[in-house]
Amino acid sequence: MLGLNKSDRKLFLIVVGLVVLAPFLLNPFPDNIGLAQFNAGYPDLMQKLVIFGLFAVGFNILFGLTGYLSFGHAAFLGVGSYAGVWMMKLLTMNVVPALIVSVLVAGLFSLLIGYISLRRTGIYFSILTLAFAQMMYSLAYSVLTPLTGGETGLTLSLNDPRVLSGPAIDGNIPVPHFFGLDMQSSVDLNLGSWSFTFSAGYYFCAAIMIVAFFLAIRLFRSPFGLMLRAIKSNQTRMSYTGLNPRPYALAAFVISGMYAGLAGGLMVAMDPLAGSERMLWTASGEVVLMTILGGAGTLIGPILGAGVIAYLESIISTINDNILHTWFSALPHWLDSTLVTILHPFIGKGWHLTLGLVFMAVVIFLPGGIVEGGKRLGNLFRRGKNNDAASGGQPTVEPGE
Amino acid sequence: MEAIILQILNGLDKGSAYALIALGLTLIFGTLGVVNFAHGALFMLGAFVAVTVNRVLNFSFPTIDETRTDFLGNPLSVDTPYVVGWFGPEWGNFIIDWAVPLSVLIAIPIMGLIGVAIERGLIKHFYKRPHADQILVTFGLAIVLQEIIKAFYGANPIPTPAPDAFQGSFDVGAVLGFDPFAIMYPYWRLIYFAFSAVIIGGVFAFLQFTTFGMVVRAGMADRETVGLLGIDIDRRFVIMFAIAAIVAGMAGVMYTPILSPNYHMGMDFLVLSFVVVVVGGMGSLGGAVAAGFLLGVLQSFASMSAIIELIPGINQVVIYLVAIIVLLTRPRGLLGRKGVMED
Numbered sequence: 001m002l003g004l005n006k007s008d009r010k011l012f013l014i015v016v017g018l019v020v021l022a023p024f025l026l027n028p029f030p031d032n033i034g035l036a037q038f039n040a041g042y043p044d045l046m047q048k049l050v051i052f053g054l055f056a057v058g059f060n061i062l063f064g065l066t067g068y069l070s071f072g073h074a075a076f077l078g079v080g081s082y083a084g085v086w087m088m089k090l091l092t093m094n095v096v097p098a099l100i101v102s103v104l105v106a107g108l109f110s111l112l113i114g115y116i117s118l119r120r121t122g123i124y125f126s127i128l129t130l131a132f133a134q135m136m137y138s139l140a141y142s143v144l145t146p147l148t149g150g151e152t153g154l155t156l157s158l159n160d161p162r163v164l165s166g167p168a169i170d171g172n173i174p175v176p177h178f179f180g181l182d183m184q185s186s187v188d189l190n191l192g193s194w195s196f197t198f199s200a201g202y203y204f205c206a207a208i209m210i211v212a213f214f215l216a217i218r219l220f221r222s223p224f225g226l227m228l229r230a231i232k233s234n235q236t237r238m239s240y241t242g243l244n245p246r247p248y249a250l251a252a253f254v255i256s257g258m259y260a261g262l263a264g265g266l267m268v269a270m271d272p273l274a275g276s277e278r279m280l281w282t283a284s285g286e287v288v289l290m291t292i293l294g295g296a297g298t299l300i301g302p303i304l305g306a307g308v309i310a311y312l313e314s315i316i317s318t319i320n321d322n323i324l325h326t327w328f329s330a331l332p333h334w335l336d337s338t339l340v341t342i343l344h345p346f347i348g349k350g351w352h353l354t355l356g357l358v359f360m361a362v363v364i365f366l367p368g369g370i371v372e373g374g375k376r377l378g379n380l381f382r383r384g385k386n387n388d389a390a391s392g393g394q395p396t397v398e399p400g401e
Numbered sequence: 402m403e404a405i406i407l408q409i410l411n412g413l414d415k416g417s418a419y420a421l422i423a424l425g426l427t428l429i430f431g432t433l434g435v436v437n438f439a440h441g442a443l444f445m446l447g448a449f450v451a452v453t454v455n456r457v458l459n460f461s462f463p464t465i466d467e468t469r470t471d472f473l474g475n476p477l478s479v480d481t482p483y484v485v486g487w488f489g490p491e492w493g494n495f496i497i498d499w500a501v502p503l504s505v506l507i508a509i510p511i512m513g514l515i516g517v518a519i520e521r522g523l524i525k526h527f528y529k530r531p532h533a534d535q536i537l538v539t540f541g542l543a544i545v546l547q548e549i550i551k552a553f554y555g556a557n558p559i560p561t562p563a564p565d566a567f568q569g570s571f572d573v574g575a576v577l578g579f580d581p582f583a584i585m586y587p588y589w590r591l592i593y594f595a596f597s598a599v600i601i602g603g604v605f606a607f608l609q610f611t612t613f614g615m616v617v618r619a620g621m622a623d624r625e626t627v628g629l630l631g632i633d634i635d636r637r638f639v640i641m642f643a644i645a646a647i648v649a650g651m652a653g654v655m656y657t658p659i660l661s662p663n664y665h666m667g668m669d670f671l672v673l674s675f676v677v678v679v680v681g682g683m684g685s686l687g688g689a690v691a692a693g694f695l696l697g698v699l700q701s702f703a704s705m706s707a708i709i710e711l712i713p714g715i716n717q718v719v720i721y722l723v724a725i726i727v728l729l730t731r732p733r734g735l736l737g738r739k740g741v742m743e744d
């Protein structure tokens with residue numbers, strides 16, 4: 001089916017299932033109990049999960065396959081966002097032209113930047129991409145204000161021309177739609193004390209993400225994907241066999257830039273606002289974190305990483321001391337207050353501290369990310385059942401070597 | 402002519418900071434072979450040593466000042482720093498006034514310890530891992546360090562003044578034979594430039610004229626052979642990491658009067674310092690220092706209003722632009738050595 005082999009098909013169907021059922025899966029707790037804190041089934045967050053998943057899948061095509069660590073990938077996301085908002089300002093509020101143009105513009109930029117940056121490898125490549133991204137950020141923030149909105153960001157306004165759909169009639173700024181389907185509309189389903197929200201925007205993003213993920217699987221398994229892996233494992237040997245690695249690496253760079261542009265376009269399709277902070281190098285760092293956390297070079301890893309980071313961010317940053325006190329209320333008072341004092345720096349605004357620590361732990365102890373962790377756990381259980389099978393287990397990288 | 406000299410001077414203080422950070426980065430990269438993304442965080446930690454010293458010196462106890470009264474006519478309660486209480490008003494206020502230079506002395510052991518702790522606790526395990534892993538783990542460390550600082554000191558910049566003796570500006574023009582008041586330059590920036598020149602000279606002298614430095618230079622050239630000669634190179638590299646941390650920390654301490662420290666200042670400087678290192682040539686100490694000053698001065702020239710009118714936005718991007726041009730025309734940077742980071 002769809003040209004996938006058995007295990008890929010299984011993986012693909014699992015991802016489709018997870019994404020389609022996300023409104024249920026992310027809302028496992030009824031609204032009226034304390035654990036509802038951990039529910040993540042609201043549209044904003046779910047959209048963020050799939051959009052960042054898409055972004056990380058694209059980044060993984062470059063980093064996971066070719067090993068080129070780009071530290072400026074957020075620039076393409078930012079460019080895509082700006083292009084998307086401009087299409088909504090100039091043409092129509094339908095998201096289709098916005099998405100197409102964001103992908104094309106991001107592709108164009110990544111072609112240019114990739115062509116120059118890929119002349120160098122290793123740390124030089126990382127610095128070049130970083131330099132380009134910072135340059136674009138600085139320009140978008142300052143000189144290009146007429147084009148990018150500068151500090152305040154690019155927003156829609158009432159007197160935008162919108163040549164295809166006509167200007168706003170009723171004095172309201174129109175909302176993005178997909179051939180009439182309002183992106184911000186949603187349907188609520190109440191089952192007892194559970195409530196589930198099905199948002200049009202989320203399913204739109206999810207459908208695009210699934211298509212993009214499918215393309216990524218095909219790319220991983222294609223001869224082209226094999227070439228990209230060859231670049232990672234030994235570029236010199238590849239050129240000795242008569243193959244020029246540059247065009248392959250450039251193609252991977254452009255493809256992953258287009259994924260980033262698509263993610264940027266989807267962001268503005270959900271919320272028509274583009275700001276220069278999306279291009280900042282910390283944003284580029286974030287997508288690197290997601291890919292590494294999930295497992296670079298694996299298919300499912302980037303989606304897992306993006307999901308975990310986006311989920312933890314929204315959950316941890318909403319926890320405060322009072323919520324902690326209610327959790328620990330069963331404990332003796334002194335223990336309760338000690339625990340809250342210990343946990344205080346890691347919650348709420350301290351979310352980045354938790355992120356940094358988790359990330360360091362992953363790089364130190366589990367360089368393969370969540371996927372490798374899962375594999376190791378799997379091996380552990382299998383070994384417990386059958387000791388003979390363990391001899392052929394996965395070779396694992398020891399920390400601290 | 403005056404304008405050109407003024408721009409060169411303006412570029413020197415920023416250039417000094419870039420040069421100091423880039424020097425440390427190159428030391429670490431050249432000796433340990435590690436790309437340290439946490440180096441900006443060390444600069445930031447240094448700045449916060451100054452903030453902490455300033456705060457500690459200003460710990461106060463309330464006293465009643467009988468000579469003054471508040472608006473109700475009661476005797477006014479004033480806060481007197483403990484230091485003033487212990488050393489008397491003259492010496493106490495002098496110490497508080499000189500908090501920043503004093504912090505440099507305090508920063509040396511603190512930053513040295515932090516450097517050793519980071520090297521022994523973390524970097525040591527990453528010598529044989531790919532550069533991507535080193536970048537990532539030090540990037541994580543940088544996030545953790547700056548978030549810890551943010552948790553303690555908050556997100557706002559904390560002004561830390563220079564000693565009163567160095568407030569105001571020095572008339573450079575008069576010394577050079579121009580009209581008086583044509584070229585005014587703040588004292589503290591001159592001090593910063595002189596300070597960084599001393600530090601850079603000290604590091605170079607240390608590497609050039611001591612046996613220890615000789616071993617380190619040999620290790621930078623060929624680590625394996627030095628190891629085969631029976632020299633415990635790892636132990637020296639810990640010390641080099643500590644020295645790099647101290648250099649970054651002192652650069653941070655002295656920079657506080659120029660730029661009020663905030664928790665993300667390290668990241669801001671780190672990106673530029675990496676560009677500086679790459680422009681100068683990975684692994685070349687002289688290249689790092691030269692590129693630091695060069696880019697600092699270039700940036701200041703690009704900020705001249707005449708040039709901004711000519712090419713809008715150039716002041717924001719000139720450093721990156723130079724980096725891109727240098728990397729494409731001279732792949733090893735201005736003074737890069739052959740065989741460094743070319744795999």
